[in-house]
Amino acid sequence: MAEFFVMDRERLGSWLSRLAVLGVVCFLCAPWVLPSNTYYHRLVILFLWIPAFWHFCLFHRGYPKIHKVFAGLYLAISIWYVFVVVMSSDGWDEVRELKLPFYIALSLLGVMVAAMHLKERFRDLLLLCCVFGGLAAGFTCFYTYFVQGHIFYYRVVSFGVWRVVIPAAQACGALAILTAMLGLEAKRNVWVISAVLLALLGYAAFLYFNQSRWIWVCLMLSFIAVGVLLRSKSAYVMAAIAVLSISVIMIFKPTLMLSRGFSYRPELWIGGLSLLLENWVHGLGFQEYWIQIAELKISSRHPHNLFLDIGIRFGVLGLLLWAGIWCWAGWTAFNYRNTTLGGAVIALWLYSGLVVLTEGTVPWVKPSPIWFVTWLPIALALVIDALARQARRDRVPSVQMSGGV
Numbered sequence: 001m002a003e004f005f006v007m008d009r010e011r012l013g014s015w016l017s018r019l020a021v022l023g024v025v026c027f028l029c030a031p032w033v034l035p036s037n038t039y040y041h042r043l044v045i046l047f048l049w050i051p052a053f054w055h056f057c058l059f060h061r062g063y064p065k066i067h068k069v070f071a072g073l074y075l076a077i078s079i080w081y082v083f084v085v086v087m088s089s090d091g092w093d094e095v096r097e098l099k100l101p102f103y104i105a106l107s108l109l110g111v112m113v114a115a116m117h118l119k120e121r122f123r124d125l126l127l128l129c130c131v132f133g134g135l136a137a138g139f140t141c142f143y144t145y146f147v148q149g150h151i152f153y154y155r156v157v158s159f160g161v162w163r164v165v166i167p168a169a170q171a172c173g174a175l176a177i178l179t180a181m182l183g184l185e186a187k188r189n190v191w192v193i194s195a196v197l198l199a200l201l202g203y204a205a206f207l208y209f210n211q212s213r214w215i216w217v218c219l220m221l222s223f224i225a226v227g228v229l230l231r232s233k234s235a236y237v238m239a240a241i242a243v244l245s246i247s248v249i250m251i252f253k254p255t256l257m258l259s260r261g262f263s264y265r266p267e268l269w270i271g272g273l274s275l276l277l278e279n280w281v282h283g284l285g286f287q288e289y290w291i292q293i294a295e296l297k298i299s300s301r302h303p304h305n306l307f308l309d310i311g312i313r314f315g316v317l318g319l320l321l322w323a324g325i326w327c328w329a330g331w332t333a334f335n336y337r338n339t340t341l342g343g344a345v346i347a348l349w350l351y352s353g354l355v356v357l358t359e360g361t362v363p364w365v366k367p368s369p370i371w372f373v374t375w376l377p378i379a380l381a382l383v384i385d386a387l388a389r390q391a392r393r394d395r396v397p398s399v400q401m402s403g404g405v
Helices: 002-032 037-062 068-088 092-147 165-185 190-210 213-230 233-252 254-258 265-278 306-335 340-355 369-373 375-394
Strands: 291-293 298-300
Touching (some): 037 092, 068 092, 068 306, 092 165, 092 340, 092 375, 165 190, 165 213, 165 340, 165 369, 190 213, 213 233, 233 254, 265 291, 265 306, 340 369, 340 375, 369 375
Antiparallel strands (some): 291 298
């Protein structure tokens, strides 16, 4: 009877881990095809959050230890988040946002459970999801211009839930980075390489017709930096392609690069910095604010810079805590830079840190495009650290993992 319950428990743990794997697939792929955020969030809840929660409740003793620095920083920023929201709330709608740190923690946990189950195959799952995204991006362009009949100056967005131009491009760029670094860095057969190249072509078409110029520059700078840091041949090749592509656009379509100028970003940053200094103690929370640019007679609901928006909403302490988590993720990825997944996370981390400088709001929201350039790099850094700790522990014969991880 005891053996039956042990076997049943292990089978349950394995199924929960497999559901978490499916949840990761839903998180990465579903935005391309689902018509509503409601459906997207329900899929994430059903296949990622709930299995992760139950897996943690039943098998947490078998987990590798979470890095103490990250655990301390995330706990601190969550407590500070709750404090700021409570202090600044004017009604029930804002108090409801107190659940967001819990949701984010479940998402990070779900990715980690999936990775512990798949181990070395986790990077292949990531690549498969990214290749799907590239094919979906290419099909989106084809359908938008050749089926729906939009003119080629129309800025393309996804058919699914990514309906805002710049956030869609940010998330697309993140997936393109992972596709290149995971698909071209390791040895692959000809069919996999063909699929990767086709996916990269789809991402390139989507990003070109999306016309988010800073995304192009960030991809180029990220590939150059990774090539220098890691001596990566694939990064050098991607950097050369990015430089050549931007150069061709500058020569043959200079208006595409120069027509919109800086889109008032410097003025918005100055206004955002001023607002941050006025509310440096604990910020404004989720209260609505506007940045006025008097001489231009325009205003904006955020400073188009993620770090400034965090500072405005959660004060200097909130900004410092976020910077601590972000630096931890980058340092962790750098420590494992000689692995394929580590190199991919470094590239994603560099790209994400650059891309949010001109567009980005606080990442304390339900799953959305901003997660792909904030919580996704952090989740993958957690995965790298957890898998390394798991591997070290599994080398000790007396320690046995339970729960199908």
